[in-house]
């Protein structure tokens with residue numbers, strides 16, 4: 563399903579969406595962390611599941627399966643990668659996951675892929691349009707740009723025009739918004755499933771065997787999620803579907819790789835927020851007021867919250883949905 567973008571695709575590119583995306587989760591995360599004590603920042607970065615195969619101040623790389631690695635961003639290193647991501651290598655192709663926050667982050671990922679697999683990425687998949695997941699895409703493409711980018715139309719629209727120049731070496735695999743697309747990397751199958759919830763257009767990227775899922779920002783670990791573009795009830799439903807029987811490795815968009823327990827607590831935490839927001843809405847309490855009185859019980863885990871406004875953003879998202 564590879565094809566070059568058409569003239570129409572180019573004309574519908576929405577610059578405003580990209581700019582909006584550029585101040586998405588990345589700015590949110592970094593703003594949050596800038597005021598946080600060092601201990602809290604370290605807690606956000608978490609512990610590696612094993613010995614990292616590559617490590618910088620801004621990210622570490624953990625092997626999650628044979629020829630498959632997760633990038634876990636550790637924001638102490640600044641605005642370089644910011645989001646999590648990964649690399650999956652097959653006999654014929656190397657898939658990079660996420661475009662990261664800066665071209666420097668993208669270039670680093672390209673080099674890591676070369677070191678680990680002997681090849682630079684041939685494919686790239688982007689989970690959603692927020693800047694911390696796409697703004698460094700150019701760095702991954704390299705000088706010749708010869709990479710196939712798998713995206714939904716919404717994410718394609720958000721990419722800068724420079725990446726979509728007619729006649730360039732970069733190709734786009736436009737994903738069906740209503741059904742999964744399978745990508746054969748040569749002995750490795752990756753399933754790209756369009757979803758919604760964190761934004762109106764999210765993508766889950768699943769290595770089928772063994773099961774490893776890059777969840778994008780549908781899943782967070784150790785940090786309260788960003789609801790700025792969320793569809794809250796959809797988020798809860800889609801996360802449950804995404805985690806399924808919780809039997810696999812699930813890589814969050816931000817924070818360290820969790821386990822069954824932390825994933826389950828995340829679902830319960832989303833529901834807890836939803837219940838509180840519904841109650842506030844029924845009483846006519848404005849989101850700003852409802853957020854002031856809100857707290858997550860310790861039984862639902864530790865969710866680092868650096869500014870009270872992040873609860874407000876969640877309540878506002880719920881309020882938008884419940885007011886329709």
Ligand SMILES: [Zn+2]
Pocket residue numbers: 587588645692694695779815816
């Ligand atoms: Zn993000």
